[in-house]
Amino acid sequence: MFYQTLSDGIENSFHKRSNLVKMSNVTVSVRFRPFNSREKREGSDSVCFQIMDEESFLFKDEKEEEHAFSFDRVFYQRSTQADVYNFMAKPIVKDAVNGINGTIITYGQTGAGKTYSMEGPSILGCDEQQKGILPRVFEGLFESIKCVDGVAKYTVKLSMVEIYMEKIRDLFDTSNDYVQVKEIKGQGIFLLGTTEICIINPEEALSYLSEGIANRAVGETQMNMASSRSHCIFVISIQETDQRVRGKLILVDLAGNEKVEKTGAEGRVLEEAKNINKSLSALGNVIKALTSDKTNHVPFRDSKLTRILQDSLGGNSRTALLCCCSPSFLNASESLSTLRFGARTKQLKENLNVEVVNTLKELFTMGGIIFDPPEQFEDLALAADEAINQTLLSLHQTVEVLSKAVEQLTMENIALKSKVYTTTYLKANAIGSSNLHCSDSNMERGNKFSVSILRIGGLVSNGIYIWRMVVWKLIALWRRCIAPTRFWLLFA
Numbered sequence: 001m002f003y004q005t006l007s008d009g010i011e012n013s014f015h016k017r018s019n020l021v022k023m024s025n026v027t028v029s030v031r032f033r034p035f036n037s038r039e040k041r042e043g044s045d046s047v048c049f050q051i052m053d054e055e056s057f058l059f060k061d062e063k064e065e066e067h068a069f070s071f072d073r074v075f076y077q078r079s080t081q082a083d084v085y086n087f088m089a090k091p092i093v094k095d096a097v098n099g100i101n102g103t104i105i106t107y108g109q110t111g112a113g114k115t116y117s118m119e120g121p122s123i124l125g126c127d128e129q130q131k132g133i134l135p136r137v138f139e140g141l142f143e144s145i146k147c148v149d150g151v152a153k154y155t156v157k158l159s160m161v162e163i164y165m166e167k168i169r170d171l172f173d174t175s176n177d178y179v180q181v182k183e184i185k186g187q188g189i190f191l192l193g194t195t196e197i198c199i200i201n202p203e204e205a206l207s208y209l210s211e212g213i214a215n216r217a218v219g220e221t222q223m224n225m226a227s228s229r230s231h232c233i234f235v236i237s238i239q240e241t242d243q244r245v246r247g248k249l250i251l252v253d254l255a256g257n258e259k260v261e262k263t264g265a266e267g268r269v270l271e272e273a274k275n276i277n278k279s280l281s282a283l284g285n286v287i288k289a290l291t292s293d294k295t296n297h298v299p300f301r302d303s304k305l306t307r308i309l310q311d312s313l314g315g316n317s318r319t320a321l322l323c324c325c326s327p328s329f330l331n332a333s334e335s336l337s338t339l340r341f342g343a344r345t346k347q348l349k350e351n352l353n354v355e356v357v358n359t360l361k362e363l364f365t366m367g368g369i370i371f372d373p374p375e376q377f378e379d380l381a382l383a384a385d386e387a388i389n390q391t392l393l394s395l396h397q398t399v400e401v402l403s404k405a406v407e408q409l410t411m412e413n414i415a416l417k418s419k420v421y422t423t424t425y426l427k428a429n430a431i432g433s434s435n436l437h438c439s440d441s442n443m444e445r446g447n448k449f450s451v452s453i454l455r456i457g458g459l460v461s462n463g464i465y466i467w468r469m470v471v472w473k474l475i476a477l478w479r480r481c482i483a484p485t486r487f488w489l490l491f492a
Contacts, residue, residue: 027320028346031075032327033113039328047327062332069339085136088320093140096247103250103312108324109334110256118253123210138202153241159194160212163304164230165275170194171212181307188311228255229272279303291347321345
């Protein structure tokens, strides 16, 4: 029974993450919006970049110095909302149904098109072409659920919060502005006390989203008529009914980093800008620490934003970052800062998925197999090769021993049955019919003994069958997942 559990556990742990070879743990894309009316009015309508291909470009700063950048994808001014969704979000949405957590983040200066990319011109009533990532996510999510085996039933829940002035506020219950961030062992970071709404279709989701977005803090600046004054976080949980499979999607529309001399912020708007810039600076420090070889401490607790994004940035989630930029020289310095942040994020190291490693460790320990994965990826790959080879060799040897044991028991069983029947027959003829009842008793005992031997043989045969199943499943997993990616699937 254990070996079937072991085999199924290994297959489930890796199968859900098999698509990770197609898309890395952290995907970083850049989007240049078209020129806005202010940039055209001030005569700054010449682009600050030179297109090389769909992944690379040369960027010119205010001093006309060129900087080369390369990302997973670059969306230029003619790109569509569907292009952004299909490349960045669609793979993550499909995997969420299989229990793989995903995070989608929009980042950039104020007025760079983050909210437009996330929501569209409005969450309700916009045409198909202009719909943002958020409404498309719900459409894709329910479409993916329909494509799954019809027997399975899923529950989809939505919650919305904003981080305003370093306080987390529930956008479905504005009286609740002290939402707590907690970490549950084995489950990750959670927002306790938020309102969760069950969603049954995309239309209902958009209706609730519209209510939540209406409660979000916005304000007018010289850069944006409706500037977001808070970081908005959408949390979508997907759970298969009566199953432990649970996926979580987090979509984050960050407030834009601001320069006071450009936004003209003052009073309360200035205080909001300070808090926005402070949390974005904390996010930058986390990225810097995660990409540095010399830093042991990662300051996730320096802000509410980085604490919430701890799983997303720490390696336990598929994460897509969209860096939104202005194409104008007027905002070249801010765009350069955004691009450098994106380039730094792209260097994030892949960390071991703690949940998967612990699950495998528990399964292997139950089977008496030592499982002690090293911390470094290179060492892990070598150790994985050696561990798998040793395990397969051990399983093959055990199967051979069991096969010989079954053959020997089968032969002994045949000989014993023959001897019992022969003895019974001779006694019956020698003693006569008066003692036939006694002979029948002997025959009955002999048959019971034969049945016991057969049961033992059956148990051994079942053991061989299970061992063979484990061997071939391990071989199949090795060929399909582990060998091509060198244990990449342990990283999430």
